[in-house]
Every structure is written in C-alpha cells, then in structure tokens.
Amino acid sequence: MAKRVFLDTSCGNLIHPWGGKLKLFFVLFLLISLYLSIPVSSVLGYYTNMPASVVLGQPDFTSGIAGNGGINASSMNNPLGACSDGNKLAVSAANRVLIWNTFPTRNQQPADLVLGQPDFSTETANIGGISAQTLSTPFGCWTDGKKLVLVDQANKRVLIWNTFPTQNQQAADVVVGQPDFITSSGAATASKLNLPVGVLVYNGKLIVSDQTAHRVLIWNAVPTTNGVAADVVVGQTNFTTGTTGTTASKFFNPRGLGAYDNKLFVGDTSNNRFLIFNNIPTSNGASADVVIGQPDFTTNTANNGGLSCAAIFGGQSPFIPISNGRLFLADGETRRLLIFNQIPTTNFQAADIVLGQSDCAASVTGTTANTFGNQPIRMGAEVNGKLIVGDQANSRILIFNNVVATPSIGLYPYPEAAGNGRLRMRGNVRLGQWDRYSLTRSKLTVSVNGGSEGMIDSLYGLREDAHDNLYEFFHEYDPKPPPGGTEGYTLKFHANSSNADESYAFYFTPFEIKS
Known part of the structure; x- marks a missing residue:
C-alpha cells in the first residue's frame, strides 16, 4: 500500500521507498541579503520605473x-x-x-x-x-x-x-x-x-x-x-x-x-x-x-x-x-x-x-x-x-x-522519487511583482545539514502569477542519514534578489514533512 506524505507542524517521520525512518526538517528562508539576518515582515526594494504611492x-x-x-x-x-x-x-x-x-x-x-x-x-x-x-x-x-x-x-x-x-x-x-x-x-x-x-x-x-x-x-x-x-x-x-x-x-x-x-x-x-x-x-x-x-x-x-x-x-x-x-x-x-x-x-x-x-x-x-x-x-x-x-x-x-509584497518560497508537501535511491524536492519562489524582479539559479541556493550553500539543481517555469514572478525549482538529494547515526536531515533554501534592500531579510516558520 502506498504511503501518504503530508505537511504537519509536529515532529514526525518520512517513510521512504527504501524503508527506515528518517526525520526531514525543511527550513525555509528567503534572504534578501547574503550577510544580514534581520527578521521583518516586508522588503524594501525600489525598482526601475516604480510608481509613487x-x-x-x-x-x-x-x-x-x-x-x-x-x-x-x-x-x-x-x-x-x-x-x-x-x-x-x-x-x-x-x-x-x-x-x-x-x-x-x-x-x-x-x-x-x-x-x-x-x-x-x-x-x-x-x-x-x-x-x-x-x-x-x-x-x-x-x-x-x-x-x-x-x-x-x-x-x-x-x-x-x-x-x-x-x-x-x-x-x-x-x-x-x-x-x-x-x-x-x-x-x-x-x-x-x-x-x-x-x-x-x-x-x-x-x-x-x-x-x-x-x-x-x-x-x-x-x-x-x-x-x-x-x-x-x-x-x-x-x-x-x-x-x-x-x-x-x-x-x-x-x-x-x-x-x-x-x-x-x-x-x-x-x-x-x-x-x-x-x-x-x-x-x-x-x-x-x-x-x-x-x-x-x-x-x-x-x-x-x-x-x-x-x-x-x-x-x-x-x-x-x-x-x-x-x-x-x-x-x-x-x-x-x-x-x-x-x-x-x-x-x-x-x-x-x-x-x-x-x-x-x-x-x-x-x-x-x-x-x-x-x-x-x-x-x-x-x-x-x-x-x-x-x-x-x-x-x-x-x-x-518603498515596500512591496513579501516574497515567499513554497515547497510541495512531499518529496518524490528521483531514481538511484535519491529524492527530489520541488518548490516555487514568488518574487516581487511581474517584470520588476528577477531570479537566477545562482541566486537560489540550498544547504544540506548545515553545510555550505550550493546552487539548486534546476530553476524553470517562470510565469506571471497574480502579478508576481513565480519560479518553479527542484533539488535532488540523497536521503541517507548523516554521519553519526542521527536521523535529523535539514534542507535550507536561500533566495537572493539583487535589487532589494540589503538591510532586510525574511524568515519563514520551519516545518517538517512526515508520513
């Protein structure tokens, strides 16, 4: 019988096709600066030809x-x-x-x-x-x-x-x-x-x-x-x-x-x-x-x-x-x-x-x-x-x-099999307003278990969605437990926009996915 995977805010486990229990913690951050970490509710980001309010x-x-x-x-x-x-x-x-x-x-x-x-x-x-x-x-x-x-x-x-x-x-x-x-x-x-x-x-x-x-x-x-x-x-x-x-x-x-x-x-x-x-x-x-x-x-x-x-x-x-x-x-x-x-x-x-x-x-x-x-x-x-x-x-x-709608990262509620024992996590980034902000793969990175940040595997499918720039992305990873026998597994996604105010950052509540 196939396993159901859903979003939950309580601790839990993901049962994947290869058996065993493994906690997956997906921590989402949309950071406007690579260096500053100030939690606020909106981003300051002037853009070319911006209208007055x-x-x-x-x-x-x-x-x-x-x-x-x-x-x-x-x-x-x-x-x-x-x-x-x-x-x-x-x-x-x-x-x-x-x-x-x-x-x-x-x-x-x-x-x-x-x-x-x-x-x-x-x-x-x-x-x-x-x-x-x-x-x-x-x-x-x-x-x-x-x-x-x-x-x-x-x-x-x-x-x-x-x-x-x-x-x-x-x-x-x-x-x-x-x-x-x-x-x-x-x-x-x-x-x-x-x-x-x-x-x-x-x-x-x-x-x-x-x-x-x-x-x-x-x-x-x-x-x-x-x-x-x-x-x-x-x-x-x-x-x-x-x-x-x-x-x-x-x-x-x-x-x-x-x-x-x-x-x-x-x-x-x-x-x-x-x-x-x-x-x-x-x-x-x-x-x-x-x-x-x-x-x-x-x-x-x-x-x-x-x-x-x-x-x-x-x-x-x-x-x-x-x-x-x-x-x-x-x-x-x-x-x-x-x-x-x-x-x-x-x-x-x-x-x-x-x-x-x-x-x-x-x-x-x-x-x-x-x-x-x-x-x-x-x-x-x-x-x-x-x-x-x-x-x-x-x-x-x-x-x-100088305030625009808060950008956001969203993840699909469950990972999918990618072959060869790997999992694929899909998501999207909604960034600013259509045709006013841009995102490249080099500006959307992921850190695995606190390691150094690297580019995600793929950024694709840019489209206008409710007058926003909506980017689809996915990243593949090996879900084996990290060294030391712990079950914890963390993916941290980080999106950077070059034309936003570097003094501000966005934090999203961490969540876990479980079976």
Whole structure:
C-alpha cells in the first residue's frame, strides 16, 4: 500500500521507498541579503520605473495644476524643497512652508500649519515686511523632528527654529547669513550668503551650499546667535572669493547636499556631476575623492557619453538623501532619480535603479505616478522606507513607499522519487511583482545539514502569477542519514534578489514533512 506524505507542524517521520525512518526538517528562508539576518515582515526594494504611492498638492496622479483648488492647506505651487524626520513633513513652496505633523498617507492631504504666512490663503513674499516670521522663496530644509533649519533663498539667509514649529507663522530663533532678521543683502564672506540653496545638519555641523558664490560653507556647530561666521569653506581657498572651476576642489553652481558615514556629497550642478568627499572637510579648499556623472574631475559634459545610468545632466535638488548605504541623486534635466544601492567608490559609476523613466536611456516628461514634469525635480528625505520628491512642474510632492509584497518560497508537501535511491524536492519562489524582479539559479541556493550553500539543481517555469514572478525549482538529494547515526536531515533554501534592500531579510516558520 502506498504511503501518504503530508505537511504537519509536529515532529514526525518520512517513510521512504527504501524503508527506515528518517526525520526531514525543511527550513525555509528567503534572504534578501547574503550577510544580514534581520527578521521583518516586508522588503524594501525600489525598482526601475516604480510608481509613487501618495501625491500631495493634487487630488490624483494625473493632475498638475499650480494651486489646484486655490491657495489652501491642500494645494501647492512649485515646491522647491522638502524634509522629514519620518514623522513630520515640511515642504517649501511659493513663499511658505507647509507642515504635516504626522506623515501624510493619502492624496492631497491638507497640511496642519504654515510658516511664512499668517494663514493658508496667502503666498506673499515677506508679507508685512521682512522679519523672523516671513519668507521669500524658501528652498532646502532639514529637520530631525526637534529643530527645523530652512534656506530662505531670496532673503539670502538660513533660518533656524530651535524647537519644531507648532503654530502658523511662528518666528525663527536664529538667522545665519545676515546680522539680523531685517537685512537681506548678499555677499561672499564667512558670515554672509550670496544665494543659498541646500542645507543640512550632520554630526552637529551646519552645512550650506551657496550657489552663486560657488562654495559650500561649514559651521562646526549649529549657530545659536545671529550672523555667526562659518568655520570652513569648500570650493574656494578663502571666504572672499567666488570663482568657478572644474577640478576636484572647485564647483560651478553647487546646490545639493548630503552626508553619510562622515562623507560629504555635493551636487555640482553646472559641472553636471556629483562630488563625494570621503571625509567631511575640516580645512578650506578640500578636494573631492570620487566624482559621479563624469569619468574624471576635469570634464563636465552633460550626459557624458550619452544618456545612461552613469551620466548626469544638471542635478538641481537641494538635498541628497542617503539611507542605509543607498544613495539617491536627482538628475534634474532628464527628470529622473538615480539610485545607487551602494555608495560609489570609483568615478563614473553607474546607478542601479532609475525612477521617473522606463530605463536609463529614456528622458520623457509626464503627469503620472511614475513620471515627472518638465522642470528639475527637488528631492527630500528618504526616511523609514519613504522617498519624498518635489515634482516642481506639476506642483506636487510624490511619496514613494518603498515596500512591496513579501516574497515567499513554497515547497510541495512531499518529496518524490528521483531514481538511484535519491529524492527530489520541488518548490516555487514568488518574487516581487511581474517584470520588476528577477531570479537566477545562482541566486537560489540550498544547504544540506548545515553545510555550505550550493546552487539548486534546476530553476524553470517562470510565469506571471497574480502579478508576481513565480519560479518553479527542484533539488535532488540523497536521503541517507548523516554521519553519526542521527536521523535529523535539514534542507535550507536561500533566495537572493539583487535589487532589494540589503538591510532586510525574511524568515519563514520551519516545518517538517512526515508520513
């Protein structure tokens, strides 16, 4: 009489055709990283041409009207910057900053308060006269949820709120770049700004890009009084010159700023490149270590070598997010975001993923969930798996929720005879969404009884199943008890996807099969 084999969560035995009892433990792991083992319930995995999940400033993903519905808490006009700590969100647009006290989760969600204006119905520059409460073309911003730091560009200053604002038109506490809150003149000195764009705070330092002075200023501590002079200048050898250049130590209209792992990232817009300083500069005129978008430090050709994953044309975002070792760059003139899964260490390195385009050779505009309008895009933070992007031409903020359905490995409920005393285990892997993720045999491995991992015997039958990639596989093995007389027998399957976030992994409850 044939034996029935079924799935059971209790201990049991498998009676195979050759007689004898043998426990079979099938432990299933879907690991997104070969090295990290952090159990979570979902995977972070951006992919090329990924659509946004939430839109602010518009009722849907096909609308792109400035001030849609009038000037109010739900509309916006040409957003230039955004920042978030993962909970609060601030967006600078049209002489005001809109603030959401909790991170928005639905389309056209109204803001909770506004800075720079007495209410949500006005957008007047320096309304009532320049002061600690007014704004004129606010640009880049930074927040940790406690402080808020904002570039007030046309007033040639940076404003600091020592505690995060809680009421409309709340006055700033400190001004940088001006001696007081009523002055707005520009200059290239240690205590003045010419045209600030980007700002961030990193390891207690305040860092500001001063575009038309072609420099980046660093304060070794966040100023607590007005008009404090910077400590370090990058892009110039002193605080009173403002020349351009195409070398490792010069800029031409720097805008974007980012910092990670004590590295400084600068978007050198008119040189069509991004520069990486492997250490935050501590002396004037420091040289960059790596260039993105160009093969060397002396060329600045737009889309050098043609439009590709390695080329840059502009790059005008005031902020450069870096999260978990992943770098996000706004390639503004081609209306796309480039994602590097690891921080580049060599010049002209190609990006791994592109958002806003179908591939790295495309440069189209649009008003959809996965395209941007015909103006430079302004990137905000990437926090808690959410990427914030200002689509200036479409007067909207796009939020990409970097979470996809949990992939899974499934095994058939019983092994089958493979001949010559061997057994064959069949299964399948459901990975991501159709045509967005891929799996090769080298990325699906098996370990027998804790031994080293090797490729499974066969991966075949790729098909679309419920909009997922579904791969069939099998692996054959000798079911003889391992040395030492123990009956335990373990197969551990491991699937690796190259375009998923390496910080996350998946665990599935072990089970056994028995007769």
